[in-house]
Amino acid sequence: MSDSSPVIAADGRPLKASLNRALRRQKIRALLLIAPLLLFVLVTFIAPIADMLFRSVENDIVSNTLPRTVVALDDWDAGSGETPDEMIFAALAADLAEAVAAKRHTQLGTRLNYELSGMSSLFRKTGRQVKKLDMDAPFREQFLEIEEDWADPEIWITIKANSSKYTAGYFLNAVDLQNGPDGIEARPENQRIYVKLFGRTIFLSISITLSCFLLGYPIAFLLANLKARTSNILMILVLLPFWTSLLVRTSAWKVLLQQQGVINDVLVWIGLVADDNRLELINNQTGTIIAMTHILLPFMILPLYSVMKTIPITYVRAAKSLGATNWTTFWRVYFPQSVPGIGAGSILVFILAIGYYITPALVGGTSGTFISNRIAYHISSSLNWGLGAALGAILLALVLVLYGLYDKIVGIDNVKLG
Amino acid sequence: MKFNKIMLGASVLALSTTPLMAQDMTIVSWGGAYSSSQQNAYHDPYMATNPGVNIINDESSAEAVAKLRAMAEAGNTTWDVVDVEAADAIRLCDEGLAMEIDVDSQLAPGDDGSTATEDFGNMLVSECFIPQIVFSTTFGYRTDMVPEGTPAPTGACDVFDLETYPGKRSLNKQPIANMEWALICDGVAYDDVYDMLETDEGQARAFAKLDTIKDETIWWSASAEPVQLLADGEVFMASAYNGRLFSMIAEQGQPVGMAWDWQMYDLDGWIIPANLSDERRQAALDYVYFATDTQRLADQAKYISYGPARASSAPLVGKHATLGIDMGPHMPTDPRNAENTFVKNYSWWADYRDDLDEKFQAWLLQ
Numbered sequence: 001m002s003d004s005s006p007v008i009a010a011d012g013r014p015l016k017a018s019l020n021r022a023l024r025r026q027k028i029r030a031l032l033l034i035a036p037l038l039l040f041v042l043v044t045f046i047a048p049i050a051d052m053l054f055r056s057v058e059n060d061i062v063s064n065t066l067p068r069t070v071v072a073l074d075d076w077d078a079g080s081g082e083t084p085d086e087m088i089f090a091a092l093a094a095d096l097a098e099a100v101a102a103k104r105h106t107q108l109g110t111r112l113n114y115e116l117s118g119m120s121s122l123f124r125k126t127g128r129q130v131k132k133l134d135m136d137a138p139f140r141e142q143f144l145e146i147e148e149d150w151a152d153p154e155i156w157i158t159i160k161a162n163s164s165k166y167t168a169g170y171f172l173n174a175v176d177l178q179n180g181p182d183g184i185e186a187r188p189e190n191q192r193i194y195v196k197l198f199g200r201t202i203f204l205s206i207s208i209t210l211s212c213f214l215l216g217y218p219i220a221f222l223l224a225n226l227k228a229r230t231s232n233i234l235m236i237l238v239l240l241p242f243w244t245s246l247l248v249r250t251s252a253w254k255v256l257l258q259q260q261g262v263i264n265d266v267l268v269w270i271g272l273v274a275d276d277n278r279l280e281l282i283n284n285q286t287g288t289i290i291a292m293t294h295i296l297l298p299f300m301i302l303p304l305y306s307v308m309k310t311i312p313i314t315y316v317r318a319a320k321s322l323g324a325t326n327w328t329t330f331w332r333v334y335f336p337q338s339v340p341g342i343g344a345g346s347i348l349v350f351i352l353a354i355g356y357y358i359t360p361a362l363v364g365g366t367s368g369t370f371i372s373n374r375i376a377y378h379i380s381s382s383l384n385w386g387l388g389a390a391l392g393a394i395l396l397a398l399v400l401v402l403y404g405l406y407d408k409i410v411g412i413d414n415v416k417l418g
Numbered sequence: 419m420k421f422n423k424i425m426l427g428a429s430v431l432a433l434s435t436t437p438l439m440a441q442d443m444t445i446v447s448w449g450g451a452y453s454s455s456q457q458n459a460y461h462d463p464y465m466a467t468n469p470g471v472n473i474i475n476d477e478s479s480a481e482a483v484a485k486l487r488a489m490a491e492a493g494n495t496t497w498d499v500v501d502v503e504a505a506d507a508i509r510l511c512d513e514g515l516a517m518e519i520d521v522d523s524q525l526a527p528g529d530d531g532s533t534a535t536e537d538f539g540n541m542l543v544s545e546c547f548i549p550q551i552v553f554s555t556t557f558g559y560r561t562d563m564v565p566e567g568t569p570a571p572t573g574a575c576d577v578f579d580l581e582t583y584p585g586k587r588s589l590n591k592q593p594i595a596n597m598e599w600a601l602i603c604d605g606v607a608y609d610d611v612y613d614m615l616e617t618d619e620g621q622a623r624a625f626a627k628l629d630t631i632k633d634e635t636i637w638w639s640a641s642a643e644p645v646q647l648l649a650d651g652e653v654f655m656a657s658a659y660n661g662r663l664f665s666m667i668a669e670q671g672q673p674v675g676m677a678w679d680w681q682m683y684d685l686d687g688w689i690i691p692a693n694l695s696d697e698r699r700q701a702a703l704d705y706v707y708f709a710t711d712t713q714r715l716a717d718q719a720k721y722i723s724y725g726p727a728r729a730s731s732a733p734l735v736g737k738h739a740t741l742g743i744d745m746g747p748h749m750p751t752d753p754r755n756a757e758n759t760f761v762k763n764y765s766w767w768a769d770y771r772d773d774l775d776e777k778f779q780a781w782l783l784q
Binding site for chain 2: 107196
């Protein structure tokens with residue numbers, strides 16, 4: 001075919017080239033049409049996320065603040081178990097004098113404190129004395145006089161270990177590990193919290209998804225099968241809380257669930273619960289599950305409803321006329337057809353739940369908080385952005401893995417949002 | 419073209435009207451009864467004499483250090499004056515996030531002829547700190563929830579006594595004050611507390627003591643929370659700032675009593691963020707000069723039971739502005755309230771805050 005003379009279009013060009021040109025023009029036009037949105041997403045979504053994720057490995061503060069010390073430490077043998085010599089202390093004195101003048105030593109202390117507790121106070125205390133250092137006397141003795149911790153080789157190991165521009169330290173920390181003198185090791189037992197928190201986040205999100213499904217399925221079924229007038233009223237009841245501010249709903253749950261709250265008062269009044277033994281429904285996992293189930297319920301009901309709306313009632317009738325019982329009709333005929341809705345609702349609820357943080361922060365106490373509360377804590381309180389970013393990256397990866405797993409088991413093609 | 423002209427016109431209009439509009443000044447404080455005492459004693463009179471200034475209240479003092487760090491990192495500081503505890507002021511000063519103050523030239527001299535330095539005396543704990551009040555963190559308890567036949571709680575150590583005083587308690591979600599109470603109530607001598615807290619064993623001992631009540635504790639982070647929890651009867655006992663407890667007892671008549679023993683003294687005051695534009699810095703300094711003079715500090719004590727930081731203000735403290743009750747007996751420094759007091763070591767906390775915050779937060783989640 002290729003040897004034969006090409007087909008010529010009306011303008012005298014080969015048909016193939018002219019077709020390609022037309023197609024290319026179409027593609028460019030399509031790209032131009034979505035360009036504003038693409039640019040918007042790039043600038044406001046992808047770029048900040050990439051920048052934030054980059055912080056989880058970035059680590060130039062040590063080498064920038066203590067440049068001479070880092071170079072001097074190159075020759076020091078971390079495994080020797082000995083305090084570095086005078087030369088390194090002299091480099092430290094010069095670096096710290098500059099850092100203190102620029103008021104940067106506290107940031108460095110805060111950074112190193114993530115790796116070794118006690119570094120922050122060491123740098124702050126030393127920083128206050130640096131101006132008084134005698135530039136002619138041996139520095140080593142002077143530093144040890146300010147704070148004897150400087151004799152501890154572990155301090156120096158930490159500085160040396162963090163002197164490279166990039167670090168895996170944040171990611172290790174995010175899974176309760178640390179960089180020890182002999183390679184990667186588990187953190188001390190009283191500092192291991194993140195694996196537990198990830199586990200709790202997944203467990204609570206699954207519980208919330210499950211309770212949303214159990215509560216949402218019958219409602220969606222009713223909505224889809226009642227007369228239009230009644231189902232419209234029901235629909236408004238579903239949507240009304242959906243439109244109410246999240247904070248208002250969460251605060252309302254606080255009033256309802258607390259020990260002197262409405263629910264406990266009613267239970268005591270009917271005599272189900274003793275007055276001195278009121279239920280603890282808030283500031284724990286129960287509170288988180290109840291409040292978040294309520295908040296996420298519409299995300300389960302709406303996809304379920306729209307899928308159930310499309311299930312033809314004739315199938316049910318046919319099953320019944322062929323002699324199936326009510327249960328068989330539901331289980332063998334109706335339910336399988338509603339599975340795409342269950343899939344969509346469950347994914348929506350689960351992915352929303354796993355990243356939630358306002359509601360658990362308000363009603364979860366300490367046992368009902370999520371990993372996202374910890375991320376928020378590191379982003380806005382402790383300002384350990386690196387660790388926050390590492391935790392966020394792991395959470396993102398986790399969601400993607402779960403999504404892939406779900407695709408394998410249920411099949412993403414089976415998901416229908418309406 | 420037309421569009422450009424309109425835009426040009428609009429911006430010219432905007433530029434020309436700016437000087438006529440009031441200048442906004444964002445003042446950050448702790449909210450609730452405390453902010454309203456500042457509104458009454460400082461902001462309202464200041465705006466009355468300076469009609470060009472519009473004060474905006476922000477209630478973020480609890481996160482002031484973190485937010486100022488983040489603002490500095492982003493290069494856009496939106497706050498003008500910030501109310502912080504002494505330990506936070508020291509930290510911010512060390513980090514170069516707060517501006518250094520020349521006390522005698524930038525603050526008002528005392529009414530009694532003393533210089534500002536003499537008047538504030540040993541309250542001047544950092545070059546950046548402009549002292550305002552002496553307050554204490556202490557305990558309030560529900561008088562109607564005290565078990566029958568037992569005496570009412572008298573102080574901080576009763577919070578650890580679950581047998582005598584069962585029920586929920588509320589403590590601040592940070593190590594500061596809680597660690598000291600834990601050690602002192604575990605039998606450590608007052609003078610040894612901070613030496614002990616520097617060691618791993620001492621910290622472990624404090625956490626072990628806190629462990630005994632961990633399950634019964636609701637942790638608060640905003641200073642209005644413990645007062646609300648007490649008002650709702652959600653907790654039996656809660657640590658709170660004494661002025662908050664005063665306003666709920668004296669002004670709202672709630673069935674709450676004070677347990678003063680081992681109340682924790684602390685200082686609170688203003689800082690001005692570093693790196694403000696000249697114009698904003700000048701405005702902030704002008705406000706602070708006004709708001710920390712002898713009369714203004716004494717005025718604040720009419721609304722809330724915190725002691726003024728100037729010696730010259732003390733004789734001017736009298737009765738509550740609306741209730742007419744004597745403020746003296748409600749002050750943390752009143753001898754009947756001050757049998758056992760704990761003076762918080764702010765410079766120690768400035769050094770150890772990062773270390774202990776980290777450990778405390780991990781302990782909470784254990």
